Amino acid sequence: MHPKNVMKRTNGEQKKPFVCRSRDKISGGNMPATRKISIRLTEAQYSKLEVLVELGEYTSVSEAIRAAIKKFIEENREQIEKASSMRGFS
Numbered sequence: 326m327h328p329k330n331v332m333k334r335t336n337g338e339q340k341k342p343f344v345c346r347s348r349d350k351i352s353g354g355n356m357p358a359t360r361k362i363s364i365r366l367t368e369a370q371y372s373k374l375e376v377l378v379e380l381g382e383y384t385s386v387s388e389a390i391r392a393a394i395k396k397f398i399e400e401n402r403e404q405i406e407k408a409s410s411m412r413g414f415s
Contacts, residue, residue: 364390 366374374386383389398405 371386374383374389377383377389378386383392
């Protein structure tokens with residue numbers, strides 16, 4: 326496991342991050358492995374996400390956040406690919 330993927334517990338022991346490898350019940354296929362993370366949002370940010378859920382744009386706040394992250398990654402794809410290819414040369 327990569328050192329960045331290891332978290333320290335308060336007692337100094339290392340703890341592996343949670344990775345979910347469940348089946349996607351909707352599509353019936355295998356869902357990619359996921360990692361559970363924690364983020365902090367302002368009340369205003371969270372409220373705006375809840376409005377999108379209430380309007381039916383997303384089924385949950387989590388889904389809205391995943392969509393925003395997906396868009397962010399797509400917008401930065403070139404930079405990510407460049408950085409990823411440079412890692413092979415270090």
